Amino acid sequence: MASSASSPMVIGHTLRRAVFFILIAVTTLLALGLLVTVFHTDGLSPIERVLLVLYAILFSWICVSFWTALMGFWVMLTGRDRWAISRHPGTPPDPAAPPPRTAILMPIYNEDSQRVFAGLRAIHQSLADTGQLDGFDFFILSDTRDPEVWVEEELRWQDMVRTLNGKGRIFYRNRPENTSRKTGNLEDFCTRWGARYRYMIVLDADSIMKGETLVEMVRLMERQPRVALIQTPPVPVNRESLFARILQFAGSIYGRMFTAGLNFWQLDESNYWGHNAIIRIQPFLDHCGLPKLPGREPFGGEILSHDFVEAALLRRAGWEVWLAYDLEGSYEEIPPTLIDYAKRDRRWCQGNLQHLRLALSHGFNGLSRIHFIMGVMSYAASPLWLLFLIATGVEAFIQTQRELVYFFGQNWMPVWPVSFAVEMTTVLLVTLTMLFLPKLLALLLLLKDAKLRESYGGMANASWSVVLESVFSVLTAPVLMLFQTKFVLAILMRRAVGWPPQQRGDHMTSFKEAALAHGGHTAIGLVVGGLSYLYVPAFFWWFTPVLLGLALSIPVSMLSSSIALGQAAREWGLFLTPEETNPPAVLRYLAENLQDDDAVLPALRDRPPNHFVQALTDPYVNALHLSLLPERGPPGKRRRHYLEGLIHQLEEEGPDSLSAAQKRDLIAEPETLLRLHALFWSRPPAGAALP
Amino acid sequence: MDRGKVIAPHPYLPPPVAAPNTDLLFGRLHAYWRALGVSDPAQIAALSEQALRRAAELPDTLGLDPLARTLLAASELLDDWLAQGSELPRTPQRLAAIRAALLGGVTPDWPKTLFAPPGEGDNLRDTLAEATAEPTPEPMPSAMPAQPIDLFSVLAEIRRLWQKTPGA
Numbered sequence: 001m002a003s004s005a006s007s008p009m010v011i012g013h014t015l016r017r018a019v020f021f022i023l024i025a026v027t028t029l030l031a032l033g034l035l036v037t038v039f040h041t042d043g044l045s046p047i048e049r050v051l052l053v054l055y056a057i058l059f060s061w062i063c064v065s066f067w068t069a070l071m072g073f074w075v076m077l078t079g080r081d082r083w084a085i086s087r088h089p090g091t092p093p094d095p096a097a098p099p100p101r102t103a104i105l106m107p108i109y110n111e112d113s114q115r116v117f118a119g120l121r122a123i124h125q126s127l128a129d130t131g132q133l134d135g136f137d138f139f140i141l142s143d144t145r146d147p148e149v150w151v152e153e154e155l156r157w158q159d160m161v162r163t164l165n166g167k168g169r170i171f172y173r174n175r176p177e178n179t180s181r182k183t184g185n186l187e188d189f190c191t192r193w194g195a196r197y198r199y200m201i202v203l204d205a206d207s208i209m210k211g212e213t214l215v216e217m218v219r220l221m222e223r224q225p226r227v228a229l230i231q232t233p234p235v236p237v238n239r240e241s242l243f244a245r246i247l248q249f250a251g252s253i254y255g256r257m258f259t260a261g262l263n264f265w266q267l268d269e270s271n272y273w274g275h276n277a278i279i280r281i282q283p284f285l286d287h288c289g290l291p292k293l294p295g296r297e298p299f300g301g302e303i304l305s306h307d308f309v310e311a312a313l314l315r316r317a318g319w320e321v322w323l324a325y326d327l328e329g330s331y332e333e334i335p336p337t338l339i340d341y342a343k344r345d346r347r348w349c350q351g352n353l354q355h356l357r358l359a360l361s362h363g364f365n366g367l368s369r370i371h372f373i374m375g376v377m378s379y380a381a382s383p384l385w386l387l388f389l390i391a392t393g394v395e396a397f398i399q400t401q402r403e404l405v406y407f408f409g410q411n412w413m414p415v416w417p418v419s420f421a422v423e424m425t426t427v428l429l430v431t432l433t434m435l436f437l438p439k440l441l442a443l444l445l446l447l448k449d450a451k452l453r454e455s456y457g458g459m460a461n462a463s464w465s466v467v468l469e470s471v472f473s474v475l476t477a478p479v480l481m482l483f484q485t486k487f488v489l490a491i492l493m494r495r496a497v498g499w500p501p502q503q504r505g506d507h508m509t510s511f512k513e514a515a516l517a518h519g520g521h522t523a524i525g526l527v528v529g530g531l532s533y534l535y536v537p538a539f540f541w542w543f544t545p546v547l548l549g550l551a552l553s554i555p556v557s558m559l560s561s562s563i564a565l566g567q568a569a570r571e572w573g574l575f576l577t578p579e580e581t582n583p584p585a586v587l588r589y590l591a592e593n594l595q596d597d598d599a600v601l602p603a604l605r606d607r608p609p610n611h612f613v614q615a616l617t618d619p620y621v622n623a624l625h626l627s628l629l630p631e632r633g634p635p636g637k638r639r640r641h642y643l644e645g646l647i648h649q650l651e652e653e654g655p656d657s658l659s660a661a662q663k664r665d666l667i668a669e670p671e672t673l674l675r676l677h678a679l680f681w682s683r684p685p686a687g688a689a690l691p
Numbered sequence: 692m693d694r695g696k697v698i699a700p701h702p703y704l705p706p707p708v709a710a711p712n713t714d715l716l717f718g719r720l721h722a723y724w725r726a727l728g729v730s731d732p733a734q735i736a737a738l739s740e741q742a743l744r745r746a747a748e749l750p751d752t753l754g755l756d757p758l759a760r761t762l763l764a765a766s767e768l769l770d771d772w773l774a775q776g777s778e779l780p781r782t783p784q785r786l787a788a789i790r791a792a793l794l795g796g797v798t799p800d801w802p803k804t805l806f807a808p809p810g811e812g813d814n815l816r817d818t819l820a821e822a823t824a825e826p827t828p829e830p831m832p833s834a835m836p837a838q839p840i841d842l843f844s845v846l847a848e849i850r851r852l853w854q855k856t857p858g859a
Contacts, residue, residue, distance in 0.1 A: 158795070162795075167824070171825070171827045172827075173826055190833065191834065191835050192827075192830040192832060193827065193830060193831060194833050196828060196831050285833050285835045289837040289838050291837040291840055292837075293842065294842070313838055358842070361841055361842050362843070601795065619723075619727055619790075619794050620791060620794035620795055623787045623794055624787075624788075624791040624824065626784070626787035626791075627784050627788035627790075627791050627824060628784075628824075629784065631783075644754070670783060674763065674766065675759070677766065678759045678760070678763035679755070681722065681726075682719055682758035682761070682762045683719075684719065684722075
């Protein structure tokens with residue numbers, strides 16, 4: 001499909017991108033020029049060449065963020081971007097055409113069911129408030145393997161249907177096999193039910209969206225028939241720990257500006273972040289079937305970070321992909337602790353590194369390639385920074401070993417060594433400015449809007465929050481650098497990094513957990529600090545922010561996971577966000593749903609300790625679970641023997657002797673399920689008198 | 692439904708009884724019918740008799756002991772009544788869904804309605820149809836073909852250049 005945007009718009013789009021990339025190139029060249037001046041006095045040594053290359057890559061990466069932020073600042077300051085998707089008049093939809101139907105999809109995998117369904121209910125309630133509920137259906141697309149969670153999901157789904165009168169509107173299915181993970185889960189929806197809907201809105205397990213936002217997304221799509229995907233910027237909300245509240249504040253106050261900037265230069269060639277986005281289903285079906293990449297992992301096999309690739313495929317086919325930076329009411333929850341944050345990075349890292357291969361593939365648009373490279377750099381930047389720091393340390397050490405010569409040849413006057421302190425300080429200041437100026441600009445934007453300023457706790461509180469957030473980010477940056485470097489190396493060497501599953505809810509980091517995760521960081525900080533203090537003392541002082549972050553990683557990680565500190569900071573007016581100061585209705589609904597959790601289904605209200613046993617014993621739960629199993633033929637001989645063995649094990653040793661996978665096998669087979677139900681009821685409980 | 696009867700003890704199950712006596716058989720059937728929500732002793736006795744007769748007709752392919760077979764027969768008996776009462780196609784999933792609707796509490800005194808003389812329990816069919824879960828809509832299959840991605844490879848690039856070269 002060819003884009004048919006008017007030519008002034010096309011020229012405008014091109015001009016914006018040209019300016020953006022020229023600014024990056026010029027800034028990088030200027031900074032590089034300063035550094036070359038410093039290095040070039042007595043020729044470039046090999047290590048200096050390495051430093052220059054690394055600096056060029058890393059500085060240009062900083063420049064991307066900096067100029068994006070600056071463009072965002074400009075957009076927010078002037079209050080408009082005339083080419084934003086929300087401002088396109090578009091074409092009014094055909095009144096004769098049937099009203100669009102939209103599926104709201106929530107793919108889940110072993111998630112906290114209570115939170116998932118409380119969130120979905122909140123979205124449903126918010127959508128009902130708009131009066132537009134009829135245009136939307138809800139799909140809970142479960143890939144859950146854990147039998148406990150599986151049965152609970154079924155009960156919570158049925159409870160939600162009953163409470164909200166949602167029969168025929170709120171659907172649930174659990175895939176027998178979770179082939180291709182989330183991509184396969186969505187593909188399964190698209191190929192089975194996609195044709196029933198014009199649009200799908202993809203959520204994540206912790207996504208929350210306002211009803212008005214959902215309605216507006218559909219309205220925008222209806223008016224823009226060339227648009228295949230609109231991404232909304234999800235604002236982090238709802239966490240209580242200090243770590244998460246700092247990140248929520250940063251995501252809220254800086255995020256607004258950054259997303260405005262991203263939209264400014266990306267426009268109709270924007271990206272997809274995997275959730276909180278609306279997708280036109282037909283082009284998605286036609287162009288977004290993902291192939292398996294040839295070769296072995298990490299670069300071959302299934303495409304893990306599917307979202308970037310899907311956006312690129314849609315663009316390749318001529319469809320537009322937009323970021324609706326000014327569409328509010330899109331929320332997500334973030335990991336509550338530094339360690340959980342790192343665990344999430346581990347999951348995302350491999351998928352993003354895989355994009356390196358795609359960035360060079362044929363047929364993708366230029367901007368799609370840049371999205372791929374940006375995805376790679378999100379993680380590759382860490383080992384590069386580490387290399388840069390090591391090379392700087394080595395260079396500093398070499399410099400200290402040089403003896404200064406003041407008299408050359410026939411000169412009777414001493415030749416004083418040229419000092420490049422000014423140039424070096426300039427390089428450092430420029431780099432720091434690029435990193436910290438966007439934070440200041442985001443703060444300045446608050447001066448423009450009194451209401452917004454108040455929602456961040458006023459100018460003084462917001463300023464203190466920015467200062468403290470900056471200190472915190474300086475302390476945690478080296479820790480994340482080491483974490484990400486470890487992940488990148490492990491992936492490149494095809495080694496598993498042992499991480500327990502991520503905990504999404506607020507929880508404190510224990511000393512043991514912190515020591516296990518950060519013991520190495522602390523040791524590196526202390527050893528490198530000691531060595532540099534002894535051998536390169538001048539370098540040591542420059543290096544203290546990095547060393548301090550590493551040396552203090554255990555207490556920082558533990559303290560920042562504190563919920564009490566997070567709440568105290570809120571009392572002091574620190575790290576406040578508009579969503580905390582004045583929560584929108586949808587977030588209030590979520591809080592109420594989580595607090596009340598009043599199930600209408602007795603099987604759920606009783607809060608049974610074991611949902612697996614409940615599926616075997618409770619006639620209602622057994623029947624409901626059976627009704628939701630996909631139709632399949634009787635098991636083969638081998639499978640039957642395997643299940644027979646599990647039944648005997650269950651009889652003799654109890655349910656705790658079975659693994660989660662074995663339990664799942666038992667309750668995934670209709671015949672076995674019926675048989676176990678009969679078996680249970682045929683035996684009087686041990687020691688119980690007959691009724 | 693008597694929810695007090697559905698808590699599993701630990702260790703999970705006592706050993707099976709090879710030759711259960713009548714008291715044991717009726718005792719377990721009684722407990723099961725009560726758990727399903729049948730409280731009238733006369734109805735329980737009648738249903739248990741029917742379950743026993745049906746158990747004798749069940750094929751021995753499942754490898755169940757006599758007691759479990761009787762319980763399975765009781766469960767199937769309920770499905771028969773439901774299929775008859777709801778006049779719906781008798782697929783296992785559909786029947787399980789109706790059973791779940793029935794046991795989910797939409798009709799508090801369901802035995803009275805289900806076992807009512809013909810013509811008197813007609814509203815049960817509508818109530819069950821209304822309460823039966825609809826997990827997914829009818830599928831409308833579509834294709835989602837895997838898209839080709841022409842990955843970069845140095846060898847392929849050389850080959851491409853070679854092919855472009857005139858006379859190559």
